Amino acid sequence: MARKPLVDIFIPCFIDQLLPETGMNMVKVLKRVGCEVRYNPNQTCCGQPAYNAGFYNESLEIANKFLDDFISEESNYVVSPSASCVGHVRGACAEMFVTSPRFISYRGLEKKTFEFTEFLTKVLDIEKIPGARFEGKVTYHDSCSALRECKIAAGPRALLHYVEGLELVEMAETSTCCGFGGTFAVKFDAISVAMAQQKVENALATGASAIVSTDSSCLMHLDAYIKKNKIDLKVMHIADVLASGW
Incomplete structure (x- = not known):
């Protein structure tokens, strides 16, 4: 074996x-x-x-x-x-x-x-996680590190595609930075917030109920803007989506 x-x-x-x-x-x-x-x-x-x-x-x-x-x-x-x-x-x-x-x-x-x-x-050459199920429409955010440093783009989308009940919709400018950038969000807070606003507005335009990504840092930054402005939108790490339903 x-x-x-x-x-x-x-x-x-x-x-x-x-x-x-x-x-x-x-x-x-x-x-x-x-x-x-x-x-x-x-x-x-x-x-x-x-x-x-x-x-x-x-x-x-x-x-x-x-x-x-x-x-x-x-x-x-x-x-x-x-x-x-x-x-x-x-x-x-x-x-x-x-x-x-x-x-x-x-x-x-x-x-x-x-x-x-x-x-x-x-x-592992795996795209479908057995039992993964999530009811709803989501949009995927390409984090800068995933896309530019690790060349990750198709994999997360393939995994989400095979989640039962999930509808994946692409937002405009999905590869544009969310505005976090570590210390960038502290040193240039006004620009950082404006970039988060743009990302959230693009996500809302898709009709999605959640933004999904590979990076919790991006999601935390977006979630702070969402909560401060009382917007009906969730953020989820892709690991949490793939572990849903079983």
Whole structure:
């Protein structure tokens, strides 16, 4: 009997602190499709916030801890419900480790690190999650990291297409940034809010009841605008959609 794929899960800071149910739903789906899932409680952050704020030495220190936490010859893959974190591991970390004696170890880890939907569709070749059901019309938001850093676009849509009861409708300018951008939302708050407004208005124009994405950071930013303006629209991480109905 073939061994189940052994997956180490990396849970981003936002999900760990604010949306733990999304992490649990990712685990639920991974087990549903036959993976053996492992969680290292020593994990912390990938170092992206420090890097984006210009604290490169501190970010490298965190990246080295990330490497220590996930370097393992036992596991086949590292999977995260965040294209933003995976994009950082593939991009910024490569730059930081290029002159490090640990570069070869880093490259080994990088090659087996995947965003959740990317892992399902490109590694496991799965587009339909058994039992997934969600009644309603949704629209999908392409996060900047998913689309530009990880080249993820078709996979999430394919997964949503096979969810029973779900109708997927495309919004205008789906690839335009939502305005979060980490520290961008703090430093340029007026522009950030205007971009969130545009994204929400485009979503509402489709008649969808929810915005779905691969990145909780985008969804949190949009949800803050939605709630402040008392708009009848939900946000959902794709892992929560795929874990619905069973």
